[in-house]
Amino acid sequence: MWYLCVFYHRLLDYRKPEVESLAQLFGANEDHQNGRVPSQLQWKFPLRYHPDSPFHFVNLPSEQLARNIATRSILVKGMYELWGEGTSYEELKESVLSYPDERKLPYLDSDSTFKITVDSFGKVISLEEQKELIQGLSYIPFKGRVKLKNPDHNFWLIEVDNYGGNNGLPPIVQKRVFFGREVGGADRKLIPTYQLKSRTYLGPTAMDAEMAFLMANQALATSGKLVFDPFVGTGSILVAAAHFGAMTMGADIDIRVVRDGRGPDCNVWSNFKQYGLPMPVGLLRADNNLPAWRPSLKEVFDAIICDPPYGVRAGGRKSGGRKLLKGAVEPYIVPDDKRTDHIPSTAPYSLVECVHDLLDLAAKMLVMGGRLVFFYPILREDDFAETHFPEHPCFKLISTSEQILSSRYSRVLLTMVKTGPYTEEIAEVARIKHIQFKENHVKWLEDGNLHSAVFSPAAAQLTEAVDPKFIKDPKPKYRGKYV
């Protein structure tokens, strides 16, 4: 059945992938009349609507599924069984009247309670007008009792008219009114509850709560699953996964971040305790360039979610720096008396190498069908359509969601599904690449060109663009993806 799916008008690129992911999550164990939930849902727009508008239709096999998706989502304002629509209130009436009675009457009966909400997109409807509009619906035989708090049935009258240019959308071609019964909507209270401002332990790159929830949804985090973040930092992504019931595990190269925090009640653990969430099942200090997983261990994580260390400010480090930075050919030997308290030095970790390691780790450690969800930075000068995202023989890229951060710089949330096993051949190719990276690294450093060795020319500009100093052009041509 087709449902009207109205989104919050924000993070436009993230909206459909979220619904599709949640359809997989809830559809996987459900037996629908139409069989399995397809990996790509059918979508359509109201007549002459821009794809970035909040109004979509989505075809879902059951109301239960539609409800599950909507209530777990972050960006679905409401999912509705549409009873009628039109370009005017007269047309709406005709449309509602011709909608089959057997679909309407069960929700109108005298034992039930209900509420009608008048909503609009981009314009304000006064309380007076709202009352009138509701009275205008008298052609619908409501027999139930009005109840404003927690009614059995929620009905919505939604008017979309000239909404002006403030939302990044092209002007509307035609007014449209919808009337429908709500099936479910996002619990946006999650966002103030989990907002970073209220977090006891924060770092400069802590993931904002809304985005962390979106990432956890892309990763299909749920009870009984194990989710890993190899760049865990303050744990903000895992907090979202734990909220959805997943078991979590994290690693970071920075021991102060992962072990010490800012004291006994201000650290990664306390970020979970604060919300009454189960603690991560494991936190460790480890270098993603040299993971310490036992070689016989495979396919243990259901999802890997992370914000890898890109750029200079939160740039990656990996083990083994000092000897390289000094350009010494002989490896640096840590003197025995300094061993226990020795802090190993680290070398810069390039974007390509970091992504290579991440894909290799995920290919080996994810279960089949498991998901890898991570941010990837791009320069906006690159034609988005031509951007080459990382590829791996074990993975299928299923969604790319761009978030524009400045006039030149975007980050794209990539969601990949593990579709092929990690074979010996793949492992061997990865091993050779790992060694090449290491050799190249030494060579680059010997050439004395540290900066360009770490970032390719494109990436070098990119790190520049992150710096607020470089964010000019406050009015880019198309600002849809900013919202």
Next chain:
Amino acid sequence: MRLLTHNMLSSNIKGVVNGFPLRIEAEKVVEMNVEKNIEFLKKMFEKIDWKAFVDASQAMGYTELPKEADSSMLNSDEFFNRFHHALLELHLEEGALVCPETGRRFPVNKGIPNMLLHEDEV
């Protein structure tokens, strides 16, 4: 550090062939109540190296695990309780994980194993 994590880690020092299992030196072990999740335990049971797990639980002072285990035991509540307790409720707060081949100690501090290698170990 819980024994689930221990069971997943090995010493990855350059040249080490058999870095698993890491021997546990326990200085401080704490117990915490964790809600039992059967589905999760079943999945982890498939991944656990049982012998290493039993030895590690002994090093932490817990001796109630059977020496051998197979999936038929997953029908027993008693088994689940013990497995759950050893896997998730015992925490190594302070101590070390010792590489079986080189004797290198990876310290565990405030519950966090430090698996980072020194410059001459990579």
